[in-house]
Amino acid sequence: MGIGFVTGRKNFKNVLKSYVANWNESVLLGKEKIALSLFVAYDLNYTGTVLSDYKITDQEILDTVGLPYYIGNSAITNEAEFLIKEKVVTVEESELIFGEGYAMKRNAVLYFALKNKMDYLIFFDDDEYPIANIKINNTMAWAGQEVLATHIKNVQYADMTHGHHCGYISPILQLDFNDDLSEDDFRIFIESISNDIINWDSIKEKMNDGGVTYADLDTINSKITQVVKESNGMKFISGANLGFNLKNLDKLFPFYNPPGARGEDTFLSTCICECTIRKVPCYTFHDGFSTYGHLLQGVLPTELKAISADSGVHTNRFLKASLGWIKYKPLLLYITQRDDYEAKILKMKKDLVKVIPKICNYFQDESFKNILNELEYFDLHVKDHYKDFENTKSAWLKIIGFLKNTEVK
Numbered sequence: 001m002g003i004g005f006v007t008g009r010k011n012f013k014n015v016l017k018s019y020v021a022n023w024n025e026s027v028l029l030g031k032e033k034i035a036l037s038l039f040v041a042y043d044l045n046y047t048g049t050v051l052s053d054y055k056i057t058d059q060e061i062l063d064t065v066g067l068p069y070y071i072g073n074s075a076i077t078n079e080a081e082f083l084i085k086e087k088v089v090t091v092e093e094s095e096l097i098f099g100e101g102y103a104m105k106r107n108a109v110l111y112f113a114l115k116n117k118m119d120y121l122i123f124f125d126d127d128e129y130p131i132a133n134i135k136i137n138n139t140m141a142w143a144g145q146e147v148l149a150t151h152i153k154n155v156q157y158a159d160m161t162h163g164h165h166c167g168y169i170s171p172i173l174q175l176d177f178n179d180d181l182s183e184d185d186f187r188i189f190i191e192s193i194s195n196d197i198i199n200w201d202s203i204k205e206k207m208n209d210g211g212v213t214y215a216d217l218d219t220i221n222s223k224i225t226q227v228v229k230e231s232n233g234m235k236f237i238s239g240a241n242l243g244f245n246l247k248n249l250d251k252l253f254p255f256y257n258p259p260g261a262r263g264e265d266t267f268l269s270t271c272i273c274e275c276t277i278r279k280v281p282c283y284t285f286h287d288g289f290s291t292y293g294h295l296l297q298g299v300l301p302t303e304l305k306a307i308s309a310d311s312g313v314h315t316n317r318f319l320k321a322s323l324g325w326i327k328y329k330p331l332l333l334y335i336t337q338r339d340d341y342e343a344k345i346l347k348m349k350k351d352l353v354k355v356i357p358k359i360c361n362y363f364q365d366e367s368f369k370n371i372l373n374e375l376e377y378f379d380l381h382v383k384d385h386y387k388d389f390e391n392t393k394s395a396w397l398k399i400i401g402f403l404k405n406t407e408v409k
Contacts, residue, residue, distance in 0.1 A: 134220075323374055
């Protein structure tokens, strides 16, 4: 079983230690023969980290996961050059699989897990913790989650497993609507930039709870998995708390995002409609604003604070998320709703022209105008990005074929 992280934060070791401790407390430990291996694709530029921020020296962790696989730029470059030399992929194809971007680092983790003969792989994010916040009447309780064990018990019966998320899963701020920005204005904005998962109904529900998503106690207690059904040409997953069955190579697909965008989990969702995806009953707490790292030290707050718009850091986080959404929405529409693409893009542009000045005024930040510029750019290049997406899948098939032949030999 591989554990995969794509990370760029200094708190990575603390997050990893919590998952190792979570595993060591698992009811599965000792009952089944399971060997864990760790795959860490790290980015030194994301928050200005150094290699020592990721190198594991804690003996308890090493005793659990053995010698970790560290996947930096040099390791990825060497592997890409090897595949080019073996004529598995071209230079251009290697860039699509292993080039710059979050999706490409996920591809690197997936590839190295396959190359090192893992049977399964689970992705975790460095801002998600194995604990769940639960609302009981007017109080809040916390429950540890056997995340690794839950995936292990279920992924052998599926192509992928996908857990639940709680905490600050969306970077939507707590807003006080007024004459300058009404609730309807903000609804138009969210509906314009978001996808089918991050929609107005779910956002409004979260805003009513101060931006916090609470775990469902019935889901935790049920221990029942659900088969994820197709919706609008997709089976929705997220990039973390996500398990892969690596035994059936034909059911594995690559991650992709347009240059400078995110959405790698969303685009993977469009590839897996023929796969068996199981939603498993475990939660991870998403520390979306990096304000609850002390949870890893056992400090459990009695309430979770609403994240207001009066902080420059929080507003900037929301701005970055909004830009990230708008950068990949044109391609998502082009893939899933191509017949209506032009009409939907035109409506987005008209709606955003109307509400973005109000957004800028409310947040006192003219940077939100860049959303319109990014929409124009990614709309203009949507066919190029779609071609890259298809070529990424074709290049991945070549790599899978190579790994199959190597295994046979």
